[in-house]
Amino acid sequence: MSKEITGSEALILSLLNEGVDTIFGYPGGAIMPVFDCLYDYRNKINHILVRHEQGATHAAEGYARTSGKVGVALVTSGPGATNTITGIADAMIDSTPMIVISGQVASSLLGSDAFQEADVVGISQPVTKWAYQIRRPEDIAWAVARAFYIAASGRPGPVLLDITKDAQFGKVSNYEYKKASFIRSYQPIPEVNIPAIEEAAKLINQAKKPYALVGQGVILGGAEKELLTFLEKAGIPAASTVLGLSAMPTDHPLHVGMLGMHGNIGPNQKTNECDVLIAIGMRFDDRVTGDLKTYAKQAKVIHFDIDPAEIDKNVYAHVKVLGDAKQTLAAITEKIEENNHKDWLQEFRACDQREYDAVIKYELYPTTGQLKMGEVIRKVSEATDNKAVLVTDVGQHQMMGVRYFKYSQSRSVVTSGGLGTMGFGLPAAIGAKYGTPERTVCLFVGDGGIQMTIQELGVIMQYGVNVKIILLNNHFLGMVRQWQELFFEERYSETVMTNPDFVKISNAYDIPARKVETREELDDAIAEMLNYDGAYLLDVQVETKGMVYPMVPAGTCVTNILLGNE
Amino acid sequence: MENKTLFTVTIFSENTAGLLSQVTSVFTRRQLNIETLSVSPSALEGIHKFTVTTFSTKEEIEKVVKQIDKKVDILKAYFNTDEELVHQEIALYKLSTPEFLRIPSVEELIRKYNAQILDITETYVVIQKTGYYAETQSLFKELSELIGVLQFIRSGRVAITKSKTERLSDMLQSLDKKQK
Numbered sequence: 123m124s125k126e127i128t129g130s131e132a133l134i135l136s137l138l139n140e141g142v143d144t145i146f147g148y149p150g151g152a153i154m155p156v157f158d159c160l161y162d163y164r165n166k167i168n169h170i171l172v173r174h175e176q177g178a179t180h181a182a183e184g185y186a187r188t189s190g191k192v193g194v195a196l197v198t199s200g201p202g203a204t205n206t207i208t209g210i211a212d213a214m215i216d217s218t219p220m221i222v223i224s225g226q227v228a229s230s231l232l233g234s235d236a237f238q239e240a241d242v243v244g245i246s247q248p249v250t251k252w253a254y255q256i257r258r259p260e261d262i263a264w265a266v267a268r269a270f271y272i273a274a275s276g277r278p279g280p281v282l283l284d285i286t287k288d289a290q291f292g293k294v295s296n297y298e299y300k301k302a303s304f305i306r307s308y309q310p311i312p313e314v315n316i317p318a319i320e321e322a323a324k325l326i327n328q329a330k331k332p333y334a335l336v337g338q339g340v341i342l343g344g345a346e347k348e349l350l351t352f353l354e355k356a357g358i359p360a361a362s363t364v365l366g367l368s369a370m371p372t373d374h375p376l377h378v379g380m381l382g383m384h385g386n387i388g389p390n391q392k393t394n395e396c397d398v399l400i401a402i403g404m405r406f407d408d409r410v411t412g413d414l415k416t417y418a419k420q421a422k423v424i425h426f427d428i429d430p431a432e433i434d435k436n437v438y439a440h441v442k443v444l445g446d447a448k449q450t451l452a453a454i455t456e457k458i459e460e461n462n463h464k465d466w467l468q469e470f471r472a473c474d475q476r477e478y479d480a481v482i483k484y485e486l487y488p489t490t491g492q493l494k495m496g497e498v499i500r501k502v503s504e505a506t507d508n509k510a511v512l513v514t515d516v517g518q519h520q521m522m523g524v525r526y527f528k529y530s531q532s533r534s535v536v537t538s539g540g541l542g543t544m545g546f547g548l549p550a551a552i553g554a555k556y557g558t559p560e561r562t563v564c565l566f567v568g569d570g571g572i573q574m575t576i577q578e579l580g581v582i583m584q585y586g587v588n589v590k591i592i593l594l595n596n597h598f599l600g601m602v603r604q605w606q607e608l609f610f611e612e613r614y615s616e617t618v619m620t621n622p623d624f625v626k627i628s629n630a631y632d633i634p635a636r637k638v639e640t641r642e643e644l645d646d647a648i649a650e651m652l653n654y655d656g657a658y659l660l661d662v663q664v665e666t667k668g669m670v671y672p673m674v675p676a677g678t679c680v681t682n683i684l685l686g687n688e
Numbered sequence: 689m690e691n692k693t694l695f696t697v698t699i700f701s702e703n704t705a706g707l708l709s710q711v712t713s714v715f716t717r718r719q720l721n722i723e724t725l726s727v728s729p730s731a732l733e734g735i736h737k738f739t740v741t742t743f744s745t746k747e748e749i750e751k752v753v754k755q756i757d758k759k760v761d762i763l764k765a766y767f768n769t770d771e772e773l774v775h776q777e778i779a780l781y782k783l784s785t786p787e788f789l790r791i792p793s794v795e796e797l798i799r800k801y802n803a804q805i806l807d808i809t810e811t812y813v814v815i816q817k818t819g820y821y822a823e824t825q826s827l828f829k830e831l832s833e834l835i836g837v838l839q840f841i842r843s844g845r846v847a848i849t850k851s852k853t854e855r856l857s858d859m860l861q862s863l864d865k866k867q868k
Contacts, residue, residue: 307762
């Protein structure tokens with residue numbers, strides 16, 4: 123291409139070169155040249171107008187999480203850009219590939235406190251994988267190529283590109299796009315260390331009680347098949363972190379449940395009984411480990427990760443297997459012996475029975491009293507044949523959601539794991555649907571969280587986004603209330619909410635909605651929601667003081683499990 | 689408090705804007721005070737070198753270095769203890785010329801510390817001392833007591849490893865091969 127084009131057009135062409143077909147954004151002064159150019163390309167790039175820039179980032183995250191592609195958000199300078207910071211931080215801690223493109227005041231005005239000027243590169247640096255300001259139109263293609271390479275490769279993460287207005291207006295004469303595949307200061311995938319693989323295989327072959335912890339790294343690396351082959355060959359029980367869920371099907375015989383503060387009893391307890399602990403693409407978050415001083419001290423730890431900074435960060439690894447899980451799991455599978463650990467696996471199942479008797483049966487199959495979150499979630503899951511994508515906000519419904527939803531295929535969980543961002547759910551569900559249009563997307567959200575980004579109902583209305591919204595409404599900030607009940611002497615400081623009529627709100631956005639108050643009407647309401655061709659909101663009145671159990675109180679030993687009813 | 693050692697962190701980076709704050713924020717997040725900091729172009733064109741000293745434990749400094757190394761524009765970061773390094777700081781002392789002339793034992797002090805005189809005017813004398821922190825500090829103390837110091841400034845540490853191989857150039861060579 124030899125004709126002169128503007129920087130804005132160079133940006134759009136670069137996005138097209140990276141295969142971008144959907145972006146989430148909001149216009150404003152300093153990004154207007156790009157939006158103007160977008161008008162010419164509206165048949166090639168589907169721009170979704172969100173209602174707040176935070177929504178654009180969460181939608182881009184949801185899109186990335188279900189599609190596996192890089193999510194893109196486009197916003198203006200100043201407040202537009204600062205509104206994206208929460209979503210950027212969320213994507214950083216959950217390793218979500220995302221590019222936020224922000225407009226910036228003209229380069230001649232930089233540093234002058236110009237209208238809508240904010241140092242967004244400086245602000246975002248601690249929460250981005252890379253943040254860069256483009257001040258010349260000829261740098262756009264280079265920077266976009268680099269941004270996509272950095273966001274998607276190795277351990278994925280968010281990248282911010284801040285483009286000054288003069289760079290958008292300025293002319294590029296010899297536009298040429300070349301995808302990036304090498305940056306000398308950046309090595310996304312460490313080389314596989316064969317001796318480490320051999321050492322790990324030796325430990326696994328000798329193990330009597332091997333136990334695998336599956337993290338999101340498996341999904342990000344597209345290593346689901348390699349994981350199952352590995353686990354099945356040696357008969358190793360495996361539990362998932364919240365973000366690792368759906369890497370293997372819930373009902374797989376070797377899947378023993380979920381880890382963490384509200385995880386299953388077996389996965390937590392057996393962490394301190396196994397002899398070889400095999401962590402795969404997970405980062406030993408404090409919500410998983412509890413007190414590190416008492417965590418898996420009896421075990422030899424093998425840590426598979428793509429990010430060298432995660433190795434030995436929280437838990438010392440006796441064997442450190444760096445690399446892409448798809449390669450390292452395939453390599454170790456060749457070196458391990460066929461085995462099964464039936465008795466050991468059975469021990470997990472015994473824990474499951476205890477959990478069923480103490481917690482699950484009350485949560486899933488109550489016959490009296492108000493509706494419970496767990497029963498609603500499991501019913502929705504089953505009504506979709508366990509094939510839907512679960513999107514959650516943050517809080518009690520989130521923990522209930524990930525616990526009781528069931529997964530039959532990968533990339534079925536979209537939730538804010540690391541940052542715990544209330545308000546994530548609704549926009550993320552919109553993005554998740556664009557990321558996988560053929561799948562049913564079910565959003566579970568609390569009455570607190572939905573009100574943090576409720577304006578995004580407007581997006582659903584404008585574009586007819588088919589998401590099923592199940593509002594688990596307990597009229598409380600439930601998770602905080604639970605902690606107040608357990609650890610703050612039932613002093614319910616600022617956790618009671620007087621809520622609006624969500625059915626009316628939903629209807630005002632032209633989204634059909636139904637309030638559900640009794641167990642008898644639940645099945646019918648779920649069927650109505652799922653059968654409706656389009657978005658639908660169920661306002662489910664659940665018990666006001668429900669508790670999420672089991673619970674490992676923060677900072678205590680993983681075997682210190684509260685069960686409530688027991 | 690745990691026993692903390694003074695570590696020297698050496699960082700090689702691309703010469704891009706904003707890297708200093710990225711580097712320092714890794715220390716800040718872990719509540720480590722930076723004792724000294726020195727930044728300059730390295731022997732290799734286009735590559736900058738940071739030398740940072742901080743009191744820390746080995747476990748902690750390993751994590752800090754990994755977090756720094758992880759940044760996209762950082763080529764390489766590593767840490768050393770004093771035993772593994774030849775290191776130096778430079779200090780400048782401004783003294784009053786009339787006092788300098790009045791007290792003859794200042795000359796002895798300058799000889800003893802092997803300091804140099806950089807500039808003399810009617811009102812002030814500037815002397816320079818290179819050495820370890822303890823040495824420049826000790827001279828500061830003695831000068832203060834003897835004639836008083838008008839101004840004092842000390843640089844961040846610069847350091848060279850005693851290792852026989854040059855880590856960065858080896859790394860760059862293997863990277864070049866990779867690209868080809």
